[in-house]
Amino acid sequence: MSSTGHLILLVDLLGFRAPPGKVFEISIQFGAILAICWLYRARFWRVAAGLFGDREAQRFATNILLGFLPAMVIGALLHGFIKSTLFSVWVVSVMLIVGGIAILLIERYRPEPEVRHVNQINPGLALKIGLCQTVAMIPGVSRSGATIMGAMLLGVGREAATEFSFFLAVPTMLAATVYDLYKNWAQLSFDDGPLIAVGFVTAFLSAMLVVRTLIAFVSRNGFAPFAYYRIIIGLVMLAILWQR
Numbered sequence: 001m002s003s004t005g006h007l008i009l010l011v012d013l014l015g016f017r018a019p020p021g022k023v024f025e026i027s028i029q030f031g032a033i034l035a036i037c038w039l040y041r042a043r044f045w046r047v048a049a050g051l052f053g054d055r056e057a058q059r060f061a062t063n064i065l066l067g068f069l070p071a072m073v074i075g076a077l078l079h080g081f082i083k084s085t086l087f088s089v090w091v092v093s094v095m096l097i098v099g100g101i102a103i104l105l106i107e108r109y110r111p112e113p114e115v116r117h118v119n120q121i122n123p124g125l126a127l128k129i130g131l132c133q134t135v136a137m138i139p140g141v142s143r144s145g146a147t148i149m150g151a152m153l154l155g156v157g158r159e160a161a162t163e164f165s166f167f168l169a170v171p172t173m174l175a176a177t178v179y180d181l182y183k184n185w186a187q188l189s190f191d192d193g194p195l196i197a198v199g200f201v202t203a204f205l206s207a208m209l210v211v212r213t214l215i216a217f218v219s220r221n222g223f224a225p226f227a228y229y230r231i232i233i234g235l236v237m238l239a240i241l242w243q244r
Contacts, residue, residue: 031203095140096234113157
């Protein structure tokens with residue numbers, strides 16, 4: 001649903017004064033990462049334990065790294081441009097609408113799934129899904145939405161696409177968090193500790209709830225409800241901006 005996009009919109013609407021730099025955003029990202037790691041701790045542990053002998057574990061780790069590679073390269077090259085130019089409430093509002101329409105079209109015209117389990121994803125397919133993920137560098141484009149919809153267009157079933165997207169979120173979000181932390185290290189302050197702690201805990205609990213329920217929900221209902229939500233929010237926000 002684009003957590004960054006929602007954060008930009010809410011900060012603008014509420015006039016929220018966050019800690020300087022991206023410190024508050026970093027705490028939210030880190031909370032979400034830890035939630036995913038905790039929920040999939042058994043799978044990650046099996047992969048870590050089997051890296052030197054288990055072919056399935058090696059294949060899984062390779063797929064995640066390949067899926068992460070495009071975002072790492074393009075993000076490093078365009079980080080400054082993206083932060084300075086695209087982080088706008090206008091961009092977010094328009095992309096929410098565009099993304100919602102794209103979801104509806106993909107749900108309607110996607111090919112019949114050939115890959116129905118995350119273990120069936122091969123390295124070439126993982127790299128292609130990673131390329132889809134780079135679209136989410138535009139605020140208002142959901143990272144999970146870009147990877148899931150891209151995977152579905154490539155013949156991956158809803159449930160497998162959603163699960164792979166969550167796995168891929170860990171290195172992607174961790175790298176973005178570490179980079180933002182490095183860029184804003186000088187602005188960290190203990191004075192903002194309580195606010196940062198609230199953001200971290202809230203993000204952790206929210207991610208736990210969403211990840212637990214999303215896979216089951218979309219396997220039954222698809223992504224159309226999220227598409228309509230995006231379109232409505234985008235239109236409402238554009239109307240508010242137009243009235244200013």
